[in-house]
Amino acid sequence: MTSFDETVAAAARARQNSLTKPPGSLGRLEELAVFLAGWQGRERPRLDRAQAVVFAGNHGIVAQGVNPFPAEVTALMVQNFRAGGAAINQLCAVAGAELTVVPLKLETPTGDFTQGPAMTPDEVDEAMQAGAEAVDPEADILLLGEMGIGNSTVAAALAAATFDGWVEDWVGPGTGATSEVMERKIRAVTAGLVRHKPADTRATLAAFGGREQAAICGAILRARELRIPVILDGFICTAAAAVLTRDDPEALAHCLIGHESVEPGHHRLIAVLGMRPVLSLDMRLGEGSGAAVALMVLKGAVACHNGMATFAEAGIG
Structure with missing residues (x-):
């Protein structure tokens, strides 16, 4: 490495x-x-060629009522990204980053992790490979983001499985959960942690999913091979990346956290990783938006x- x-x-x-x-x-x-x-x-250093990648996936955990929006919204947002209508499109245009959108089997959600594993080991490897293949070998920097209804619940489970702590400390409102939805998220993550006791990166991804989180991990590993620095987005992206530290505590040494999200678990995640976000702007959108804003700061630094x-x-x- x-x-x-x-x-x-x-x-x-x-x-x-x-x-x-x-x-x-x-x-x-x-x-x-x-x-x-x-x-x-x-x-x-140079930042002439910046690549932003948004991975999208769907999650079986939505069956537990953990999100106020249906899973169909994921595909609709992918269409919006491709049509240029999302926040990340505008921010990439200003920051000078080329946006790549990678939907991952949206028609086949991962399993409900309260009932069994979210993915098989082969599915994890396939998603990680998709992440690796999405990286432009000529890029000077890689920005990572995600989209997937239900994936803030997945992120809370990944963070709790990786770093322990109270489930309530990792679960947040995500897309705007009501108190009732928050209770369902806490119950779902708690049930998943009781059912699954993964010991390494791939086992953790298999237990809780999702495909976009596994793809983020694959992209980070590939970027390291290519000496491409990485800007992570908010809580969901950082929680996915942090799973890599189960195998290698230095796996994220080439990564920056673009911003500190207002999602409660992100502050705790940043602290346990010992990393310092580039920005803190009270953002919580996801889709790589905070990473794109951070790129503008990095371009100023390089200039x-x-x-x-x-x-x-x-x-x-």
Whole structure:
């Protein structure tokens, strides 16, 4: 597995310290530029080719009444993405990212994890492979998002299975659950955790699903092979990615969390992962929207890193 290039990162830090500004005065923008440099293996990183991928899947857990919307909405939103009518389309246009939408067997929802496994091991592998194949090998950065009615319940189950804690701490309102729906979500996740005791990444994905979460994992692993830094979106995307740490605690070292969602479990997930979101804007939409906004900040960081004059070039000092 590829690793952070410390030599390149040191050169990038040295460049930052030679630019026409007090050292550290651009704060986190400097850190982000060095992060990108070390993972891309370039002293001057680039973000000319940004790819955003939204994976979509359907979930058998909706049979437990955990979402106020029917599963058919997933396919309708995929159509909206492809027609250019969603928030992610507008944000990608502004941020300069190419959007790829990958629906994953929407006509065949995963199993209801309160009754049995959500997926077979083969289905997990198939979804992970689909995620890996969606990654553009020429991309400079990869933005990941998801769409799937019921997948905030899946995310809560994945987070609870990976990091333990009270179920109530991981379950949130998602698309706007009423108190009654929230109670059903808590019951469903609790029942799933009683039924399933997975010990590794693939077993956890098989137990709780869904296909889009497994695809996110596959895309992250492929991006690591290709030295492509990744921007994760909110709670659902981060919960999916975090399952990879069951096999490798450093699996997300090349990833940034684009924003801190107001979904309650995301704050806890960020804390246990020890990661720092790029932004906190009270967003909770999903579909990669927070990752796309974070890309704009990263582009600012790279522009300053690459374009500013050094003190020597400016004849100062």
